Amino acid sequence: STDARNAMAKELANAYSRIMPRQKKYFSNRLAKWTKREDAVEKTMRQFKSEHGDVPYAATEQVAYYLLSDMGLTDKTPQGYLRSTASGGEPAPKDLQGFQELLEKRKVDLLVNNTQESSDASNMLTGTAHKSDVPVFDVSEQMPADSKDLTAWIASLVESLDTLLDQEEESERSDDGSATKPNADDADGTNDGDDSNDADSGGQPDPGK
Template structure:
C-alpha cells in the first residue's frame, strides 16, 4: 500500500536496491557458447525463419478504478480524471452523519478492489483506509496539507486542500496510466482556472468586508469562512461542546443567544447535518433578531455536479446573504440593521428556491 503525501521534497516512493555481481569469463566455455550461437544462427538462416522477440510488458489501460470515501473528493477526482477514471463515492447523502458512518460489506469490497483510494483523513473517514488492497494507492487530503486527527476535518472547504488534492490526484492518475498524463495535466489546468475564479471572488469579498464576523452552530465551514476573511466569534464554550459532539452548557448557550440578539455577528452559519434542540434555538433566535442564517451541509448536495460548482455557489450566496447587513450596519442614515438583515436573509433564501435541498442558502 502506498500513501501519497506531498512534502517539501516532493513525492517519496519506495524502491528496491539492485545488487550487481561481476561475471567471470571462462575461455573454454566462452568458446563453446560462441560456437553454439554461430550454429544456431546458421540454422535459423537456412530455415528462412526469424527469432521471436520476448513480449514487452503491457502498458496499463484505463479507466482507472477510483473509490472515494466522500463525494466531495470523488467529484474532484472525476474532474481531473475525466473519462479515464471510473469513480465511486461511498458517502454522498446529505442525510447521513459522516462522523458516525459505518461502511457496508459491499463498500469494503469496493475499497479493496480500487486502484486508487481518495480519502479525507484527519479522523473523518478512518474506515476508508482500514481494509484496502495491497496494491492500492491512497490519496489523502489530510496528508496533503499536514492535517492530523483532532484538527478540523472539513478540508474540502479549504482552498489549500483543494489545490493540493487536485495536484496529488493528477500525479496519482499519471502514474497509474502514463499514456494519459497529458490529458490529466490538461484537466488540472482547466480545474485550476475555475478554482482561481472562486478564490478571486473570495478575495474581493474579504477586501470589501474587513469587519465581517460569524458564529457557527458547528465548525463545518471554518475553512471557507477563513478563506473569505471572516472572523470566528463563536463563544468558546459552545464551540468546544459542538466539537466534542456534546450538548452545550446552559451558560454557553445563553452567551451565544445574547451575542445573536445584540447582532454581534454578521451571520450565523448552521450545519444542516448536525441538528439539535440547541441549534434550532439559535437559528430561531437569529430569525427574530434579524441576523442572517446561512445553512451548509457537509456532503456535497446531489444538485451540484462538481465540487467547484458547489463552492462557487456557496461563496456567491454567502456574499448576497451577508453584504446588505454589513453595508447597512455602517450606514449613517440610522436605518434598522435588524430589518435590513432580515431582508438579506429572505433575498438569499428566495434565490435558492430551485436548490432548496442543496444544503446551501439561508434558513428561516
C-alpha cells in the first residue's frame, strides 16, 4: 500500500541516520530521491483512478488488495471464498460455484490471479474467466527477479493493469460499434429489410416478440 511504502521508507532513513549519524545527510538524500520516484508512481495511480473509476474485481487471493484499493478498484470476491483462502483452507463447493457465477455473469471487470499459489480452485476460476471474457491480471506475492526494485515493480504493475483495462474497454467499444442499427423505417428494429413478406404476414404479431 502507498501508506506502508512511505512509512517504511521514512523509518529506514531515520533508523540508519540514528545508527550512523555522520551519514544522516546521505540517507536524507536517498529518501528524497526515493520519494520523488514514489510520487511519480502515485501520480500514475491517481490518473488510473480518474480514468477507470470504480472497477469491480475478484481475486484468487488477496495478494494485491492494498495496491488495488489505492487505485480505486472495488473488491467483489465472495466472502466465503475469502475466509477459506485467508485461513489456508480449500473453498467450499458452494463458495466456488458462487465465484464462478460471478465471472460467468460478468459481474466483475477483472480477475486478479496470484501466480505463486496455483491450485485446482484457482485454475478453475482463471479458466472460467477466460471463457467468460473477463480479463485476468497475474501478480506474484514476491517481487520478480527481473524487477530493479520495489518502486519499479509497483510502477510496472500499475502500467500493466492500465493497459489491460484499456484493451478491454476498447474491445467493448468495438463490439458495441459493430452492432447493426435498426432500419429507420422500422423503429422497433424488427424489419429485416425484406418487405415482400408483409402481405403474407396478415398483420400477425412477430412471433419473435
